[in-house]
Amino acid sequence: MDAFNQDAPNQDGPNSQRFSQAVNRLRSEVDRLVDMAWTRGEEVWGQFKQPEAGCDWSPEIDVVETADSVIVFMNLPGISADQVDITLIGNTLEISAHVDSLTLQAADRVHKRERPTGTLKRTVPLPISVDYDSAVAQADRGVLKVEMKKSVNKQAHKVRVVQAEPAACSPDPAGV
Structure with missing residues (x-):
């Protein structure tokens, strides 16, 4: 059995x-x-997926790598360009914004509420190094587009090591 x-x-x-x-x-x-x-x-x-810590929602994204750039698309319906904050840190793109909820009168009754409100944030790892100065962001018909050119320095870069003066590397704290 x-x-x-x-x-x-x-x-x-x-x-x-x-x-x-x-x-x-x-x-x-x-x-x-x-x-x-x-x-x-x-x-x-x-x-x-869950929103990042401290955020109320997390919009959908697409990350596209072309021959010479990386493009991130994010759905941001109802959000104006001045509400969006974008930061590049290393190979990471951070996008955040705040969407206010509807202003209602005391007598108003909400029958359905589906549109997200509150703080949003997406931290997007980029597939390759990008040139920070080339970053351009546009908001069009509810879609944010952030385009960044690939970094010119795709190859490893050797850094020459020089011998420091003995006093400069003194392990004696009093000599610092």
Whole structure:
């Protein structure tokens, strides 16, 4: 007797067969979801994404690498350009903004509220080094586009090490 089915009154009857079919369907669905997560990783797990700490929501993005630039697109419906703050730090793009909620009168009743409000922030790792000075951001019809040229220094750069003067490297704290 199978430990999983030991409480089943009739293991050969129609209930057992339906249970077995249900388990097989469940196993197939789990296999399908695991396969989808494996092959479409970020796209699938993105459905379960949570906003960054201290933020109320996190808009969707696309990151595209072209021959000479990296472009980040972000959905920002209803947000004007002056509400958006963009910062480049290393190979990371940070985009933040604040969206105010509706101003309602005391007698107003909200029947449905789906549009996100509050603080948003996305920290986007860039696939390659970019030239900070080339960054250009545009807001058009609810979509923010940030385009950055790839860094010219794609190759490693050797830094020459020189010998410091003995006094400059003194381990004696009094000599500092």
